[in-house]
Amino acid sequence: MELILKNGLPHQDKGVQAVANAFSVNSFSKNKMYFANPTLELDKEALLHNIKEVQKTNGIHPEYTALNGIQDYLNLDIKMETGTGKTYVHTATIFELHKQYKINKFIIVVPTLAIKAGTRQFIQDPYTKKHFKDVCGYGTEIELQVLDAAKKKKGKQFFPSAVREFVSGSSQNQNKIYVLLVNMALLTNSKMLKDQYDSGVEDFYKPVEGISATKPFLLIDEPHRFSKAQKTFEFITNEIQPQCIIRFGATYPTVTIGKGTAKKTIKDYHNLLYDLNACESFNQNLIKGIAKEHFEPLSKKEDKVKIMAIQSKTSAKFNLIQKDGPTKSFELKKGDSLSIISEEFEGIVIDAIGSNFIELSNGQTKSQGEEFSTDIYSSSYQEQMLKLAIDRHFETERINFDRKFKIKTLALFFIDDIYSYRQDEKSGKETYLKNTFEKLLLDKINQVIPTLNKDTEKEYLEFLEASKKDVTACHAGYFSQDNSSSDEEIANEINEILFEKKKLLSIKKEDGNYNTRRFLFSKWTLKEGWDNPNVFTITKLRSSGSESSKIQEVGRGLRLPVDELGNRISNEEFKLNYIIDFTEADFADRLVKEINDELPKGFVITEEKLNEVAKKLKQDPDDLFFDLFSKKYIDRKYNINIENQIQFFEEYPDFAMGLNGNKVVDRNTKKDKKIKIRPAVYNELKTLWEAINQKYVLFYDKIEEDDYLKEELVKLFENNVFTDVIITSKRQVIQTTDDNQMMANEDSGVQYTISRPLPYSEFLKRINKQTNIPIQLIHEVLISYAEKHSIDNDKINEFSAANFVSRFNDWKINKLQGRFSYSKSNIKLNGTKLSFPNGQPKEEITQGVIGTKFIEGTPVEKYLYDTYAYDSPLEKDNIQAVIDEVVVYGKIPRSSISIPTITGQSYSPDFMYVVKKADGSKTLNIVVETKDVENQSTLRKTEEVKIKCAKEFFKQLTIDGYTVEFHEQLNNKKIKQIVDEVLM
Structure with a gap:
């Protein structure tokens, strides 16, 4: 097959013409040197006029036109989203500038070798040459010179031949355009261009001097990799000295402008001529849409493990960070099982310990400081991600095969470790990921084949039969280590993935047999510079880091697909399935924000x-x-x-x-801002504060009948407690709104049943830990339950344990109200959020614990802090309310008071007041719980119960000798009303 290039696509023509129309015939004068470009006359007024006209035509926003300007060279920017054809556009721009203005010396600078290989392949492809020469009618060809790193040799060093051919090419030859392709490293880390050679070209013995003399036009690909503060850009402007720099990219570097409150970070656009952003690209169906999907965690625990330190290659220290429990520390040595930390890691052993990393028996490598979820790295979770990816792939593949001209459907997997896929000859480790994948793929093929119609889906049936016959041939991998491999089979895989895009896109091989290779594995090696239009599913079995660009992550699969004849399909909507783990559950929201933040x-x-x-x-x-x-x-x-x-x-x-609401942030809301505590006000509140901070214990009243609790617990188990382990995916589809903003909409996910039983003893411990019901009693209850009901061993699992805990908590709320009391403990008060152990007030408190928003101005003298901070509008009203009877008052720091409740959670109210009657006859203390809701019916059940518990607590506090009035405040009630009611 041939990849059929199309000319005349409006979104690409606009980019080409934007550059061409920035100039006019009068912009250039003839150069005396036969090997040099015409001289660009830097008539700033004329060029800026042309630029503004282009920007007006293309609707460039005033925020970006304000960044126009001309320096010692002319910079022009073309922004095009990933997958919209930047390489085609910058190649077409070269031809157009040559046609209109006789420019024929161009340099293309790219950041990586992968992009360099892709650019080289595109320009040198015979079909590309024929397309621009004949189809587009330019009637000329590019003579591409590729500058590669020179191998060190003894003896005489020869002038780089690529530079020689580039420099000496005559600008009078209208049948050739001379292009020099170079990667970033050769401009910064190599002396090749600066060295002086014994022989030269046109009296130039330093390559960079010869290049500069051609007065080149220089094109930069992926400009976000070329900040103007970098050495690479300095080398370009100071040494190569191009007349014009044209940057083509989806992402641009950022710069900080302004000072003080006016300081802000903006994209470093410079004469932006064309802005084909992500919103426009999605809206015009120029790229695939995105459907992100992740599985919810298998367990309810959401525990994490962090590698704290590596001890001299002999042992590693770990912390188990539990969501509902204390952090625990472990020290493990080579050969120890990670199941010592958590049973989730059953079967995973430390194989080796390096200077700052550990190697695990499942093929994964973990570094010091790395934090990972117990769930994600369990084999069952990754296995379900693979299964989901295969399911989504086959959904798409079956549709793509049912066409007049079929589409070869590809899937890309980013994985943790090469040796989970590629056999390590030294260690002999099992390639567990590859083996699991092949098993799941074979299962899926066997599942799909019986559902196919032998008459209407005959070819797809044959394709799957061929896949089944040789499952290994269906997938291939490319990793950086492969570049040094001598294995012929691996070399063939690499060649097909990197350089034989047409072969990979073909449904049949040259011999007529089916080409079933369509699943690709990599370790983020395939990134910028590599893409394939027919990637419909990307599965990220490893995290790429939270700081990476979300649009760049999905960029490998955004390009619109081509059919078996090489035709680009642009009249349909396609979706890229993007599958990740639950730690990146907010991927769609972050992608939407990133795209919207790009808009002016x-x-x-x-x-x-x-x-x-x-x-x-x-x-x-x-x-x-x-x-x-x-x-x-x-x-x-x-x-x-x-x-x-x-x-x-x-x-x-x-x-x-054009922006999400969280784009503009109050500059005062800094996390580390400190708020002063007023000591005089604190001293007025001290007695109240210390009283409500006393530690109390919650006691349940004795249940009358001995068998009552046991019978109640049996009933709870009968309430559909036992269940299968179901892993559920959440899917979001990225879509554009009518006003060109992005949003993520929920879509239908999948559910899989998993066999994941717990040992019976562990099942009892899980329930005991979260309910405090004695293990012996739980065991007796289950025996009673089993006398009437059978229990499937697979259903003694974590989900069933969680179900029982949930039912038990509901039971406590419904049955134990009025059956509990509080008793003061003997625990000594040892410092609080506001005071030191000696009772003296602290000087300041972190702003975040009393409110995320601010009110300008100085608070009244009777307020506890020197700054008004609040969370809800109701709290704002409270702290601004001036009430004569209030002596002092203050916001209670978040979660600073720990009142135990029957829900199993602690409770902390919001405000504290000391009030006095107008005649001074009586002083009272008030604690207030604010709820910014209209009425009692809108409060959640658990919140209602917490408030009822708080009322009992403050009753007991009064009985114990310290009177405190507790009141709840909904937003239809003012704090003045509460104060008046208390003083009546």
């Missing part, structure tokens, strides 16, 4: 937007307009005043068009 802020407010925000803020639209106008945020025509935009978006984030 709006500079004109529509009437509809004004009405929408006014309704949300419960204001009259006319009043809101007047407010914005009086603050000079907008003018009479609704235009946003650019000089005040930062303050505007901070005060009114709902107007930040």
